[in-house]
Amino acid sequence: MSNPQQWLVCFDTDRIKQYLFATNRLKEIRGGSALIVGLDEKRKATLHQQRYGANQVVYSAGGGAAVLVPTKQDAQILIAEIEREFRAQTATASITGVYLQVSTTSGKFGVEMTRAGNSLRRAKASKAELATLPVEPYMRLCNSCGQHPSVCKARDGSGDWLCQACFKKREVGHKGRKGFFDQFAKSADPNTWTEDTIPDDLDTIGSVASPPGYVGFIALDGNHIGDLLGKLDTVDSYRAFSAGLWDLTKEQTFAALKSLGRPRNGITPFEIVLIGGDDVLLITAADIALEIALAIAEGFEKNSTAKVLTPAGLSEKCAKLTMAGGVVLAHADFPIPAMYRLAEALQKLAKRFCAKQNYQTGAIDFQVVTSSDTDLDAMRQGVPHYRPYSLADLRKLLEHIRQLKSADMPTSQLQAMYQALFESKVNAQLASIATLGYLGRGTDKTRYNRLKQFFKDFGVQFDGQLPPWDAHKRSALTDLVELYPFIKS
Numbered sequence: 001m002s003n004p005q006q007w008l009v010c011f012d013t014d015r016i017k018q019y020l021f022a023t024n025r026l027k028e029i030r031g032g033s034a035l036i037v038g039l040d041e042k043r044k045a046t047l048h049q050q051r052y053g054a055n056q057v058v059y060s061a062g063g064g065a066a067v068l069v070p071t072k073q074d075a076q077i078l079i080a081e082i083e084r085e086f087r088a089q090t091a092t093a094s095i096t097g098v099y100l101q102v103s104t105t106s107g108k109f110g111v112e113m114t115r116a117g118n119s120l121r122r123a124k125a126s127k128a129e130l131a132t133l134p135v136e137p138y139m140r141l142c143n144s145c146g147q148h149p150s151v152c153k154a155r156d157g158s159g160d161w162l163c164q165a166c167f168k169k170r171e172v173g174h175k176g177r178k179g180f181f182d183q184f185a186k187s188a189d190p191n192t193w194t195e196d197t198i199p200d201d202l203d204t205i206g207s208v209a210s211p212p213g214y215v216g217f218i219a220l221d222g223n224h225i226g227d228l229l230g231k232l233d234t235v236d237s238y239r240a241f242s243a244g245l246w247d248l249t250k251e252q253t254f255a256a257l258k259s260l261g262r263p264r265n266g267i268t269p270f271e272i273v274l275i276g277g278d279d280v281l282l283i284t285a286a287d288i289a290l291e292i293a294l295a296i297a298e299g300f301e302k303n304s305t306a307k308v309l310t311p312a313g314l315s316e317k318c319a320k321l322t323m324a325g326g327v328v329l330a331h332a333d334f335p336i337p338a339m340y341r342l343a344e345a346l347q348k349l350a351k352r353f354c355a356k357q358n359y360q361t362g363a364i365d366f367q368v369v370t371s372s373d374t375d376l377d378a379m380r381q382g383v384p385h386y387r388p389y390s391l392a393d394l395r396k397l398l399e400h401i402r403q404l405k406s407a408d409m410p411t412s413q414l415q416a417m418y419q420a421l422f423e424s425k426v427n428a429q430l431a432s433i434a435t436l437g438y439l440g441r442g443t444d445k446t447r448y449n450r451l452k453q454f455f456k457d458f459g460v461q462f463d464g465q466l467p468p469w470d471a472h473k474r475s476a477l478t479d480l481v482e483l484y485p486f487i488k489s
């Protein structure tokens with residue numbers, strides 16, 4: 001880089017998730033997602049090829065970009081152009097850009113990027129305050145999102161009047177293999193994941209799930225990525241970090257879907273809503289949701305050093321990267337925006353757990369939704385549980401469920417122990433002991449041994465300490481029983 005004084009331009013898509021989940025229709029969410037992917041790809045190509053050359057692009061992925069330009073005027077023109085194009089394509093979504101003068105040879109590029117990131121956050125926050133436009137009372141609201149005035153009739157025979165944004169999303173969502181699914185199918189096997197296998201709606205995904213009608217919503221996010229970005233010294237290390245992170249997230253997501261998400265009865269049992277830099281949102285058949293979330297988080301952690309930290313020169317400052325995730329298991333008629341909000345709330349709890357572990361392990365929290373309640377605190381009130389789980393513990397829990405299932409553990413026994421959990425600590429102990437006693441009297445001790453091992457693996461010492469409680473009066477039994485129907489033996 002010949003000129004050390006340059007202008008750093010940073011972009012980030014505003015409230016991308018609010019844009020995606022403004023509606024409850026899978027096809028519109030898919031259309032919105034494909035529009036974002038298309039804009040991302042186009043922006044990347046423009047920045048790389050035509051304008052400044054690949055060397056000036058720090059990163060461009062996941063709804064954001066950072067690029068170095070020679071003058072302040074270049075920066076202003078670029079921002080205006082990208083913001084305009086984005087608005088034209090999405091109608092309601094927007095992207096924010098900021099610029100600042102930087103030295104690329106100071107050896108503190110991470111600090112400059114942090115400064116740009118802060119400035120970007122401020123710009124986005126002030127924009128958000130202006131985002132909601134008043135709707136005049138005589139305007140008719142969009143039948144889909146209910147947020148914006150409707151401007152045209154849907155062309156799918158539904159009779160819906162839609163706003164500009166929902167109209168675009170629905171148009172794009174109807175057209176075949178696009179966006180992330182197209183990228184996935186090409187990398188996995190385009191003959192298996194064909195256009196014909198794409199599910200029409202959530203009910204279609206639910207129809208091939210077990211138990212029937214249930215879907216999973218997965219939200220995963222890399223831990224403390226922001227802190228690490230500040231530690232990067234040069235443009236090259238920043239570029240290596242961003243590209244590595246993006247590749248790793250996508251690669252692990254695609255690998256998990258390839259092995260666990262094969263079409264059933266001609267239907268692809270998942271939808272890729274979003275893959276950002278280190279951010280993943282998926283909808284799947286309920287019975288593969290936890291396995292997929294776990295596989296992605298494990299693969300991310302395992303490969304993070306070689307794929308991200310070493311190329312960026314960070315392997316001495318950080319041993320590995322981990323992920324936190326939230327998984328919601330709910331009936332397909334539960335609103336998608338509510339699933340998303342619950343998954344985010346669960347992800348936050350998992351993140352807090354990871355922070356306490358100094359980010360040395362990833363974690364996943366999950367919730368089975370059985371009522372129309374949409375508030376996590378309300379759902380968990382008075383429910384003893386062991387969540388969130390470290391990845392290793394969740395792997396163990398799933399394995400115990402499979403073991404008990406293959407040993408034909410009677411669900412009536414599990415239910416009896418489960419009910420007692422909500423009565424009192426003592427009743428829960430009595431029920432667990434009674435079940436162990438009952439299973440221990442048979443000639444075949446398999447079920448007894450498996451149940452006992454489960455309790456042991458989740459903190460029950462058995463030296464005067466009775467199941468189902470561990471030393472902190474927590475129990476994984478609730479989680480085992482609630483997940484039982486969703487895990488295949």
Ligand SMILES: [Zn+2]
Nearest residue numbers: 142145163166
């Ligand atoms: Zn709308």
